[in-house]
Amino acid sequence: MKSVIARDLVKVYKVSGRKRGSGATVVPKEVRALDGLSLDVEEGTVLSVLGPNGAGKTTLVRVLTTLLTPDSGEATVAGVDVIKHPDEVRKVIGLSGQYAAVDETLTGWDNLVMFARLHRMSGSASQARANELLEQFSLTDAARRPIKTYSGGMRRRLDLAASLIVKPKVLFLDEPTTGLDPRGRQEMWGVINSLVDSGVTFLLTTQYLEEADQLADEIAVVDHGKVIARGTSDQLKREVGGERLEIVVEHQHIPAVREIVSRISPNVVIDEDLRRISAPVATGTKALMEAVKALDDAGIHPLDLGLKRPSLDDVFLSLTGHVAASEEK
Amino acid sequence: MNAINDSLVIMKRQLLQLIRIPEVLIFSTIQPVMFVLLFRYVFGGSISTGIPGVDYVQLLMPGIFVQTVAFTLAGTAVGLAQDMEKGLIDRFRSMPISRSAVVVGRALGDGALNVVVLLVMGLAGFVVGWRPSSSILSILGGFAFLLLFGFAMSWIGVLIGLSVREARVANSAVFLTVFPLTFLSNAFAPTTGMPKALQYFAEWNPVSTMVAACRELFGLTNIFGVTADSLPAQQPILMSFLYMILLMVIFVPLSVRKYKSSTSR
Numbered sequence: 001m002k003s004v005i006a007r008d009l010v011k012v013y014k015v016s017g018r019k020r021g022s023g024a025t026v027v028p029k030e031v032r033a034l035d036g037l038s039l040d041v042e043e044g045t046v047l048s049v050l051g052p053n054g055a056g057k058t059t060l061v062r063v064l065t066t067l068l069t070p071d072s073g074e075a076t077v078a079g080v081d082v083i084k085h086p087d088e089v090r091k092v093i094g095l096s097g098q099y100a101a102v103d104e105t106l107t108g109w110d111n112l113v114m115f116a117r118l119h120r121m122s123g124s125a126s127q128a129r130a131n132e133l134l135e136q137f138s139l140t141d142a143a144r145r146p147i148k149t150y151s152g153g154m155r156r157r158l159d160l161a162a163s164l165i166v167k168p169k170v171l172f173l174d175e176p177t178t179g180l181d182p183r184g185r186q187e188m189w190g191v192i193n194s195l196v197d198s199g200v201t202f203l204l205t206t207q208y209l210e211e212a213d214q215l216a217d218e219i220a221v222v223d224h225g226k227v228i229a230r231g232t233s234d235q236l237k238r239e240v241g242g243e244r245l246e247i248v249v250e251h252q253h254i255p256a257v258r259e260i261v262s263r264i265s266p267n268v269v270i271d272e273d274l275r276r277i278s279a280p281v282a283t284g285t286k287a288l289m290e291a292v293k294a295l296d297d298a299g300i301h302p303l304d305l306g307l308k309r310p311s312l313d314d315v316f317l318s319l320t321g322h323v324a325a326s327e328e329k
Numbered sequence: 330m331n332a333i334n335d336s337l338v339i340m341k342r343q344l345l346q347l348i349r350i351p352e353v354l355i356f357s358t359i360q361p362v363m364f365v366l367l368f369r370y371v372f373g374g375s376i377s378t379g380i381p382g383v384d385y386v387q388l389l390m391p392g393i394f395v396q397t398v399a400f401t402l403a404g405t406a407v408g409l410a411q412d413m414e415k416g417l418i419d420r421f422r423s424m425p426i427s428r429s430a431v432v433v434g435r436a437l438g439d440g441a442l443n444v445v446v447l448l449v450m451g452l453a454g455f456v457v458g459w460r461p462s463s464s465i466l467s468i469l470g471g472f473a474f475l476l477l478f479g480f481a482m483s484w485i486g487v488l489i490g491l492s493v494r495e496a497r498v499a500n501s502a503v504f505l506t507v508f509p510l511t512f513l514s515n516a517f518a519p520t521t522g523m524p525k526a527l528q529y530f531a532e533w534n535p536v537s538t539m540v541a542a543c544r545e546l547f548g549l550t551n552i553f554g555v556t557a558d559s560l561p562a563q564q565p566i567l568m569s570f571l572y573m574i575l576l577m578v579i580f581v582p583l584s585v586r587k588y589k590s591s592t593s594r
Contacts, residue, residue: 089426100415110342
């Protein structure tokens with residue numbers, strides 16, 4: 001069963017030219033935030049939508065959470081049509097955005113009780129649920145403090161708690177760790193991972209390759225409003241090319257090592273500056289053993305030697321031709 | 330039923346804000362009280378009421394009440410713009426709640442804040458010599474009328490707040506619209522002293538009509554200049570009601586529509 005299905009979504013924004021920092025040029029132009037985007041998410045799994053700023057991730061989340069009507073295309077969430085029955089969709093989703101969408105002047109407890117009341121829970125049930133969530137997200141000590149005194153990580157956790165008042169079938173997390181420090185990010189990952197086991201379907205957007213790698217069952221790489229690649233982290237890495245054998249040696253040994261490596265794999269790449277000889281290999285560890293043996297026989301002691309699997313950064317670079325998150329807005 | 334429940338929850342949120350940051354309430358009452366003192370003691374001595382035997386303060390207080398509740402919409406606009414910036418409106422819109430609850434609750438909450446503000450101002454007025462001469466029922470009616478006016482005006486704020494999306498812009502937008510309306514009126518000085526052309530504007534100004542209605546309810550007679558025979562001059566209470574209905578007929582649907590389609594960016 002697919003919990004989320006998006007087909008050929010298109011959303012075009014008219015930008016009136018006076019976008020941030022664009023200076024004097026007043027040129028009306030269209031931005032195709034979604035340009036025929038299609039994807040689906042299997043029930044109970046985590047799909048990470050990975051892409052740089054401006055790739056259309058947030059617009060996708062807005063369409064799927066009924067905040068925005070697409071110009072064309074269709075989408076269902078938990079089997080319900082997003083465009084035709086937005087009210088039904090709202091009953092089964094949770095949304096946690098890029099910023100903590102809570103009332104900062106109120107306390108964490110106030111906020112959760114308010115959201116529970118808006119979910120039509122009774123007064124006492126609302127308070128009980130608020131306490132439960134504060135406990136679950138380790139915010140009990142801060143429950144009676146205004147949100148504005150919270151750290152970034154605490155705000156995100158409270159925001160996430162607010163989207164879980166009634167257990168959603170599908171939870172949308174729009175860049176849940178953007179702007180958090182490494183510790184806050186680790187904490188947030190822990191929280192998200194614990195939710196994954198509860199059977200909720202996740203669609204989470206991120207600019208961080210590491211985050212997608214950590215949290216997602218599957219990754220959809222998005223660029224310029226389209227999905228340009230889709231698969232598990234391993235599949236995507238394989239798509240870019242399998243493992244590479246990398247050997248770093250003293251300068252004088254480079255020709256000899258090139259000779260050895262070329263016997264294992266024909267496409268040898270030499271980086272003189274890094275004194276690195278590398279080549280793609282089909283049979284990972286076997287190639288490594290061969291190389292070690294040949295080097296030993298030749299009496300060459302490498303400075304570094306190993307098999308390198310491509311990172312998601314490599315994946316992104318080879319798919320889009322530019323580095324993730326480098327697109328300056 | 331659900332719409333009412335949701336609106337009340339949103340309204341309660343605003344009242345909670347007042348408890349959590351009482352400074353807001355304190356400052357929103359200090360400013361009008363300063364106006365009372367300023368006009369009563371600084372300008373008041375030089376302004377003629379045009380009515381023999383009536384002190385300026387009797388004329389002034391209804392004017393300041395109206396000005397204060399008219400500015401309710403500043404809080405509404407700024408508050409909604411902030412909710413927009415913070416993404417809170419997005420969250421509400423992604424929840425299965427009534428489509429009108431967030432804006433209705435907001436307008437109700439701001440209306441409720443006026444209860445406190447008017448109470449403080451009424452006391453301040455009493456201290457500086459304001460003595461309404463009508464019956465207690467009529468006086469209470471006057472205050473109820475003011476609350477209704479604040480509620481009606483706050484819908485303009487809803488539309489401004491949801492449209493400009495930035496709190497600081499909302500603040501200036503409100504100031505630019507409401508400030509001229511309250512000063513180009515009979516609130517602080519009789520319109521009879523104004524140039525003729527301005528009199529037409531000032532006397533048809535809903536703020537003037539509202540002030541005239543309050544003065545009537547607080548037991549004063551009104552003096553109008555060029556438009557003395559017009560409906561606002563003859564029937565200020567009725568006309569104020571019509572203005573309020575007109576305001577709501579225009580701004581409530583526009584605001585609810587705006588809310589349904591608004592996203593933070």
